[in-house]
Amino acid sequence: MFRQKISQLRHFGPVIVILLISWIASNGFNCLRKWFPWDLHNPLSVINFTIACFWLLLVLYNYFQCIFLGPGYVPANWRPNFIEHEKYLQYCEICQSFKVPRAHHCRTCQRCVLKFDHHCPWINTCLGYKNHACFCWFLLSSILGCIHALLIICPCVYRVLFIPYMPWKNEPRIDFTTMSLMSSILSIGLAIGVIIALGLLLLIQLKNIAYNRTTVENRIIRKANDRHREQFIYPYDLGFQENLRQVFNWKDCFRLVGDGLTWPVRSDCDQYTLSREQLEQEVEHEQQAVRYKAIRSYDGSFFPLIYGLRTCIHIPYSIEPRLRINQRDYLLVTRWQRYWLYGKFLMANQTMTGCRGWFPRCCVIQHLNTKKKLS
Ligand SMILES: [Zn+2]
Ligand SMILES: [Zn+2]
Missing domain, CATH: 2.30.30.40 (SH3 Domains)
Known part of the structure; x- marks a missing residue:
């Protein structure tokens, strides 16, 4: 099991992400060490260093949680409790089980994934029920970590390039080799790229979470609205605050809500409202x-x-x-x-x-x- 988890890291996505984190973090700490050296007598230095370490730990913890926790899969041979409910669900020929409401088959993982959002090559697994929250924490901590890194690296590089060292000013002397200067400049570009890319991704995810939807469900709702020529009543939209709690669950120590097999729905819908719509769309799709x-x-x-x-x-x-x-x-x-x-x-x-x-x-x-x- 442990080997299988580790083997998930042997893929271009995790390799690039780990290299990126290492590159930006090592340059950030290198600049921090030179520009704002660790000094136990200076509270600002201690706070700055502690926050930088905190971002790095948070990024790594959430990233590996995303990978090792996985999205959560539909149990083998799963079928609903009542046989009459089977007609509302799609059947996965590959997994040989019914698809739980909100679950979809991932062709890359070759499994049916609970509350499937999308397959993410950067974590080399799907985004789903179990790892949705830590994925968002990973995005947020990476963005904040990169902003902090920029606040350290940019002034440091600026000093090296444009402000000559003046010993009488009692400022730390920053010595950079050409290689480490180039490396720091590159890490500035990488950090800006990460902030933009992950910022957009986080906005998309937060919008989905605010409506308690996934990327796949957005597509189903769009088609449903077209088919019925009126607003489809989406069963899992429980209001902004409850939708957020469904993912982050701050009221119960950030534990997972439910079991990923059954979901709370609006009073005017039932467990299979979306599954029935999906089945109808599939039939229509096949007819075309x-x-x-x-x-x-x-x-x-x-x-x-x-x-x-x-x-x-x-x-x-x-x-x-x-x-x-x-x-x-x-x-x-x-x-x-x-x-x-x-x-x-x-x-x-x-x-x-x-x-x-x-x-x-x-x-x-x-x-x-x-x-x-x-x-
Ligand atoms: Zn499947
Ligand atoms: Zn997948």
């Missing part, structure tokens, strides 16, 4: 799908040069999987781009069940004879 037949094979590569430069240039900007197809496969297409299509196998055998993904448009032709028996 078009059958295609593969005329060429595709090996699932992201840049299939053999299908021309245009296919390679206009790849779908998505981390969704590519679908490996063989000649004479039948496919049900649900999304169209000029050079790529998204769909799943039709009348597939058990091993193919549930496989979906993108493939080049030039590999298939529309299959008009829908009455013909497919094999």
Whole structure:
């Protein structure tokens, strides 16, 4: 189990994040040591150093919590307590279990995730029920930590570059090698980048939390509003304060609320209001799908040069999987781009069940004879 958790760190996302944290933190502490050295007799120095350490610990703690806690998965072979409720839920062919309300299947993790938000490559796992709060704390502490780092590094670099050392002024002498100066300047750029990127991400997350929604649920609500031509009553919106408590739960020592399987809903909705809407959308989606037949094979590569430069240039900007197809496969297409299509196998055998993904448009032709028996 421990090895499995550690193996999650062996991915470009966590490696880059840990390098970034180390780079900014080491430059911050280096500047702090030179510009505002540790001095037990100076309370300001102690406070400054303690706060800097606090940000670093908070960032690392929340980051590893996000990864090691994980999002929480739907238990194997899960089904609702009452058999008559099964008709309201989607069934995941890959996990071989019903999907809990608010759960969705992650194609990267190959699991159904509780309160699925999205798969985040930077933590190399999904964002969901269990790690939603620590993800937000991670974003907030990283932003505050970077602001603090900038407040230390910028004046330090400014002094080195523009203010000559004057011994009679009783100021600390800041000596930088060219390498450490370059490193500090780079860390300023990185810290600004982190503040902007994570700031935007935090705003999106806070907006979702304020309405008790996830990224996927936002999409479902948008479609529902279009379908019904009126405002869809979203069952999990319990009011601003209660929505915040559902994630951060400050009233109970920041413990997780509930079990991730059942959710409190508005009085005019029930546990399956959103699940029913999802099922209806799925049926509608399938009805709009078009059958295609593969005329060429595709090996699932992201840049299939053999299908021309245009296919390679206009790849779908998505981390969704590519679908490996063989000649004479039948496919049900649900999304169209000029050079790529998204769909799943039709009348597939058990091993193919549930496989979906993108493939080049030039590999298939529309299959008009829908009455013909497919094999
Ligand atoms: Zn699943
Ligand atoms: Zn995932």
